[in-house]
Amino acid sequence: SRFGKFIRIHFGSTGKLASADIETYLLEKSRVTFQLSAERSYHIFYQLMTGHKPELLEALLITTNPYDYPMISQGEITVKSINDVEEFIATDTAIDILGFTAEEKMGIYKLTGAVMHHGNMKFKQKQREEQAEPDGTEVADKISYLLGLNSADMLKYLCYPRVKVGNEMVTKGQTVPQVNNAVSALCKSVYEKMFLWMVIRINEMLDTKQARQFYIGVLDVAGFEIFDYNSLEQLCINFTNEKLQQ
Numbered sequence: 296s297r298f299g300k301f302i303r304i305h306f307g308s309t310g311k312l313a314s315a316d317i318e319t320y321l322l323e324k325s326r327v328t329f330q331l332s333a334e335r336s337y338h339i340f341y342q343l344m345t346g347h348k349p350e351l352l353e354a355l356l357i358t359t360n361p362y363d364y365p366m367i368s369q370g371e372i373t374v375k376s377i378n379d380v381e382e383f384i385a386t387d388t389a390i391d392i393l394g395f396t397a398e399e400k401m402g403i404y405k406l407t408g409a410v411m412h413h414g415n416m417k418f419k420q421k422q423r424e425e426q427a428e429p430d431g432t433e434v435a436d437k438i439s440y441l442l443g444l445n446s447a448d449m450l451k452y453l454c455y456p457r458v459k460v461g462n463e464m465v466t467k468g469q470t471v472p473q474v475n476n477a478v479s480a481l482c483k484s485v486y487e488k489m490f491l492w493m494v495i496r497i498n499e500m501l502d503t504k505q506a507r508q509f510y511i512g513v514l515d516v517a518g519f520e521i522f523d524y525n526s527l528e529q530l531c532i533n534f535t536n537e538k539l540q541q
Contacts, residue, residue, distance in 0.1 A: 333371060412438045
């Protein structure tokens with residue numbers, strides 16, 4: 296996946312394996328909402344749409360066609376070396392092995408499905424105003440169901456966010472481009488917070504409470520990258536690599 300990780304494998308005083316933990320860095324959030332022509336978004340989106348578990352399609356209100364979701368179909372949707380059905384089986388099994396409950400696993404899938412739906416939200420400009428308003432609520436209703444939110448409240452705060460000015464909270468109007476940017480930011484934030492929560496839960500599972508004295512650390516980060524379009528993530532990754540090599 297597009298993130299760096301530092302894995303510590305802890306040992307007791309006798310050299311016996313005690314526990315492990317993971318620290319993560321530089322999750323490439325931009326990939327959630329934007330992909331280059333030769334790349335695709337995170338594999339889990341396409342795994343869920345394989346139809347291997349038909350009940351998931353119904354629960355997440357999604358189809359098996361990635362092109363129904365603009366947020367994840369800007370580049371490639373398949374990878375020759377990857378079988379998405381096999382990978383989904385491995386992902387689903389790994390979540391169980393790591394001790395996530397059935398409710399937690401469904402919550403992970405629902406959040407992922409909600410991110411996919413965000414790209415289908417439509418907004419229009421009010422007549423004679425620069426203010427944006429929803430162009431239908433069907434997609435927002437799906438997202439709100441998956442996130443456990445109130446659809447009307449979500450649309451209200453996307454179009455009329457509250458900001459702090461001095462010591463007061465005021466309501467701010469939004470144009471259509473501003474609302475679209477807010478939707479993208481919401482997608483990336485939901486995905487990142489889900490990812491970080493999963494890392495916390497995994498670390499809880501790997502912590503045996505045994506005494507630790509030594510550890511072996513393994514750093515795994517992306518190498519130096521140059522693309523046709525280089526985002527802030529590439530700058531951070533390349534800067535990290537330069538510092539590591541000094």
